[in-house]
Amino acid sequence: MSRWMNPKKVLCIVYVAAMFVVAMDATVLNVALQTISQELDVPPAASGILNVGYLVSLAIVLPMAGWLGDKWGTKRTFLLALAIFTGASALCSFADSLTSLTLFRVIQGIGGGLLTPVGMAMLFRTFPPQERAKVSRSLILPIAIAPAIGPIVSGLMVEHFTWRWIFYVNLPIGIPALLFGLFWLKEHKEPNAGRLDVPGFLLSAPGLALLMYALSQGPLHGWNAPRVWIAGLAGMILLAALVKVELSVKQPLLDLRLLGNRLFRTTGFIAMCASAGLLGMLYVFPLMYQNALHVSALETGLTTFPEAIGLMIASQLVPWTYPRLGPRRVIIMGLLATSLILILLSMVDANTNPWFIRCLLFGVGIFLGQTVGSVQIAAFATIPPTSMGRASTWFTVQNRLGPAIGLAVLSGILAAVGTGSVNAAGDMEPNLMAYRAALLGAAGFLLIGVGFACWIRDSDAAATIRKPVASKPVKEQASPVES
Structure with missing residues (x-):
């Protein structure tokens, strides 16, 4: 080669x-x-x-x-x-x-x-x-x-x-x-x-499938629909049984013992909150922009695209910010800044300058992109190579559940507030408040992630942080990034 x-x-x-x-x-x-x-x-x-x-x-x-x-x-x-x-x-x-x-x-x-x-x-x-x-x-x-x-x-x-x-x-x-x-x-x-x-597979496969089905169908058919709550309940029962089985198996399919690793556990929960907030926002905002503010689908797609540009730039910044600030500071600042941006995004209306909205979405990409990158780097800092396969599986499971939970919660907010209202003339018109409440809900997921991020210790992720000059003592190497 x-x-x-x-x-x-x-x-x-x-x-x-x-x-x-x-x-x-x-x-x-x-x-x-x-x-x-x-x-x-x-x-x-x-x-x-x-x-x-x-x-x-x-x-x-x-x-x-x-x-x-x-x-x-x-x-x-x-x-x-x-x-x-x-x-x-x-x-x-x-x-x-x-x-x-x-x-x-x-x-x-x-x-x-x-x-x-x-x-x-x-x-x-x-x-x-x-x-x-x-x-x-x-x-x-x-x-x-x-x-x-x-x-x-x-x-x-x-x-x-x-x-x-x-x-x-x-x-x-x-x-x-x-x-x-x-x-x-x-x-x-x-x-x-x-x-x-085999027992782990027979419990986890249908358990996760039923739970994902319930989370995806609940907002569409209502949480009281028998097929929704029965599927959700059955999924949770199977997953509860899975926990007991997997903790007693020497080589489990889903290694729950990995959650005993503080850094892996904490970053996994942060990843769930970040994905719930981001994917939830990308679901709610286009609906608001098209249905409540009457913007075309193509223009909506072009307006949300700056978020991707921000993510690309953030990916170039992570190798610089991560080792200098440490994962704890990068993640907390990224989640707080993105939460503020989502709050501002919930206040836009038909008179808001489209370029202001694009700048807000660009900011989402910049700040949350660094959070996502830092979480992925730090999560596996203390995972040995032999456990990497099962660790990546568990991390992916959490990342899949995050958006499903986020969409379910935000769809529930939209349904509870009501996306339509009757005006003085008796005609139905879009209810902007429902979309605003849902965007605030997306910001809420990120603020929950901030709470988890406070538990991160940069010293746990020291292996992923660029080492200072070799002449410094080992104890001093961790000091610039310890919280």
Whole structure:
């Protein structure tokens, strides 16, 4: 292998490409749902099963992702997942009914559920702790760009071509990444991976799937709907049983003992709060901008895009701010600043200058981007390489639950306040207060994250912070970043 094609660069290229298509797929479908339902001749409400099927299948395979990577090899598992996701994208583009499209989306969810934790484990095994601040630039790129351009790409494809193109766009990225990784990606297996924890899988897979179903369907059908509360209750019972089982197993599928690591536990909760606040805002604000302020879908997408630009810039700042300020300060300042911005965002109305709104969203990207990057770096600072697969799985599970909880809570706020009101003339008009309350709820998630961040000790993450000059005593090295 040439010097340019060293294992670290190869891994970054394959990881970014794979995560890009997965992250974009999370937002590209929503804009096209109405068009899909019309062409396939189904009610618009029925098309929601496309997202539900994806989320449920993802939740089923997610718990075993770490074990599969350790047992079969990270390269083999990652590329198989990428092949499944890319192949299912091609199948989705040829679907001729809602049933077939749902089936192919379920297959997509299987690939997507395996990709993220296995890819994260590969990254953190390959890069030592002191290099992870720099590699955060690779971590943040798919998170920043893909979800933001998803609605824009979807709108353009639906308007000028056909909804099938929203799945075609995955192929020119996924196929080259698959071939590139096949030839140049390095394999890694854990010799002590052990056997599959069957009881853990039989409890975690349906437990997470039922809970994700309830969280996604509750805002749509009401929390009193029997299928919603029964699914949620059954999911929580299974997950409660899972806790008891996993603590008694020598090699559990979901290693709950990792939560005994203070830094890993704290950053995991912060990641949940940050993702709930960010994804919740990206859900509520476009609704407010279109439904209450009567702005077009395309202009809404272009207005929210500065948030992605801010995230990109933040990824370049993290390698500078993280070692100088320490994770505790970066995370707390980022969450507080973003909370303030969301409060300001809740005050906009039809007379607000669009460029002021874009500047606010740019600020969200700048501040929350540094928080997300710092959390990912610090979370695995004290995790040994042998536990990286299961740690990345658990971290991904929390990151998936965060947005689901955030959307459920914020949708509940919208429903409780009411997105419509009757004016003096007796006509229905949008209720701006409902959207404002939901945005304040998104800020509330971030403030909860601030509370968790106060428990972080920079000394716990010392391995990920750039070392000072060698002439200084060891005790003095930690002092500039200790809180």
